[in-house]
Amino acid sequence: MRRMRNRTSTERGARDVADGLHSAAIHLLRRARKQDTATGEGPARLSALSVLVFGGQTTLGRLAAAEQVKPPTMSRIVAGLKHSGLVHIEADMRDARRVQIAATAKGVRLVQKARQRRIAHLAKQLGRLRSEDLRALAKAVEVLEKTIRDWR
Amino acid sequence: MRRMRNRTSTERGARDVADGLHSAAIHLLRRARKQDTATGEGPARLSALSVLVFGGQTTLGRLAAAEQVKPPTMSRIVAGLKHSGLVHIEADMRDARRVQIAATAKGVRLVQKARQRRIAHLAKQLGRLRSEDLRALAKAVEVLEKTIRDWR
């Protein structure tokens, strides 16, 4: 178990996997991020807008929690999105402290286009893999999604 | 957008995998990054310092290219690292325009500790997975490393 080269999957422990995963994630995102500049919106705004598009309207606090930022940060992100006409904001009837934030049609379109660009580029790389490798990645994505859901 | 629930691995195409991978990478890194706050240095500085530690000394321009940022950005990052005593800078004998940047012993120690913290935290999450899932991730990491190497 102390062979360092040529290790097979089963020989790699959680630490090795974590290390490789971390490094791979960094490099993947650096490349993917460049595709997003075409939208004219920054990464934080795009990410928050995506949550709204896929998850439907929410309050500012819930959106901040989903994005793992503090409320003041999200407040400013939402202000920027509103300024660009990508979200609209309305008061909550039941609790006047809350604000309900929702993506506009324009916001939905932008997210769809951004996703297409980003994903197309990454998918192009993945498309060159053997289908066996692609299946392995698909399985891994499921595992990662579960890991993230159950994070503590 | 059109990712459906209840699809099995083999039914997911490159686009779906790319989408899930992108999202998972974002969320993984957001969580991992929080471990780094203990170092007192920001993410850009830590990342650049890591390159120096693992890759040895280089010039500012090469470091900027490695980190995929523009020279002015790297100039400021390096200035911060120098201010914290994590790198030292010396003139290049052959070309006086260039500056050679290298991690100090303190810089090396900081990177090692940061990496340990980061990886330990992620590994702790992965350690809760079934060993079958962990093997799937390990395989995926190999595939990703290959994908990144062959990127074009």
Add this chain to the structure above:
DNA sequence: ATAATTCGTTAGCATGGCTAACTAACGTAC
């Protein structure tokens, strides 16, 4: 009614990305 809590905003700070414009040094052509 009053006190405590919760939700969001405002103000102010630091980091990190960019472009434009500059200086300094190098290389080349004459």
Add this chain to the structure above:
DNA sequence: GTACGTTAGTTAGCCATGCTAACGAATTAT
């Protein structure tokens, strides 16, 4: 050897995105 173009880094100044502290307003609990 001088003049010109190129290359490496820095400086100045913009914007986005993270934070904490402090606040106002609304809700909830006592």
